[in-house]
Amino acid sequence: MIQRLCVLGVGLIGGSLALALKRSGAVGEIVGYERDPLCRAKALSLGIIDRAESGLADALRGAEVVVLAVPLGAMEGLFQEMAPLLKPEMVVTDVGSVKDSVVTAARAALGARIVDFVPGHPLAGTEKSGPEAAFADLFYLHKVILTPLPENRPEAVETVRMMWHRVGAEVVEISSTYHDRVLAGVSHLPHVLAFALMDLLAKVGEPQDTLQFAAGGFRDFSRIASSDPTVWRDICLANREPLLALLEQFEAELHTLGEALRRGDGGKLVEIFARAKAARDIHYNA
């Protein structure tokens, strides 16, 4: 049982976590810290949080667990601002989609209090954002990645792990560097590709004319291009090196495929397509 939980940023992820914890009876009071007055009002009126604070000191006071659920670009500043306000054994975690950059910022700002910062990343979300998009089932049966630090107090890791268990998530522990490399492949690059394709289609024709001929496959493929542009700017910049490395490999792959198509090499196309299908089917259609 967490007597008081403080959520910094009450959007889709922070809001959903608050709703889910509240429903599970795993927390007493939930305090929301949110700078946007409209979001504060919405989060209160939707019953996502019990109390809204616009000042960080008021928000953190007496909290056992603090969850940073702000965009990645706001993390560093928030760590610096909260560092002098943290009390001993106040457990801090985050939900950022990139982990090495968050760990670096936390180490720089928190000093000795790093022992109680447990980096996290729930593998759940939708293309929507804001408190009105939050729902209590968002994390149910989804994975949550924790990338605990060598410095962490085991009790802090356990507190964060239990918090996610209580909302029905499966907790997995890996290193932050491995996390960032894998997520570049299964999340960040796909988003970049979906954004790039939609932008191209908007340039070569009127989307209203073109998209009427799109079927279900395209709707699903392009759904992530509806994601929040600033959130994804932050993610791409925060995970720049792994993403750039993979993007280069992807460009080479696409070049190979284009060359095969140019010379009418059906055998090469089938080879690539079949390997791709096999890789996907292993996981999704096994």
Add this chain to the structure above:
Amino acid sequence: MIQRLCVLGVGLIGGSLALALKRSGAVGEIVGYERDPLCRAKALSLGIIDRAESGLADALRGAEVVVLAVPLGAMEGLFQEMAPLLKPEMVVTDVGSVKDSVVTAARAALGARIVDFVPGHPLAGTEKSGPEAAFADLFYLHKVILTPLPENRPEAVETVRMMWHRVGAEVVEISSTYHDRVLAGVSHLPHVLAFALMDLLAKVGEPQDTLQFAAGGFRDFSRIASSDPTVWRDICLANREPLLALLEQFEAELHTLGEALRRGDGGKLVEIFARAKAARDIHYNA
């Protein structure tokens, strides 16, 4: 009412059309032509067709409407084989995902009988294939594109249009060249991108390890990479020129995006992402 309909190729599309027409009461007998004995047996046992034929002459005999639902690579040979067997006013249509190449093959093979060949393309499908994947609702509320030819008898076009209306589809008429250009963008290139990404991920890590960290966005994005490799080889080769042109533009777009990322130009990233999101939201979240 169509007294006798002949479906050439009883896979996902041909099989689903047969099931839907049968349910709607719009046809008397449905004859399936299928070279694969296993598919023939399945299509019969699943009640998709009333009669299965392995010989083309037997299959076509007495048919009012003939639907070519074979992979694009098999179209040309089938047109040549069926040309001497076609009777006056036997209406022929197809379901191929590329239209200019099909029209070229049909014109070359059918001679004067081209008047009754109405090219078509239902914008529906799944990543599955074969008669066991067929279901009667596949086309319900989906678009079907017809690209009628200047030579077409109006009655032939009307027969094909009515057939699709009877299974709940919305029929749209555009030119075959416009069709191929638009479909390159909303279908063929997305498939190529999904295949390329899955192949790359299979090369840089073990898919079993990597994909466990994929969330719903990736599952949807990559679903089309489970599509049939030979079907998509045929589509890519048949629509080679429009697809290559768009692929080149996409590579330039991706290069621009990569350069912005490399120099940490968050403004440029947001500009691209926001334009992409706006283009998609116009159609899907308006």
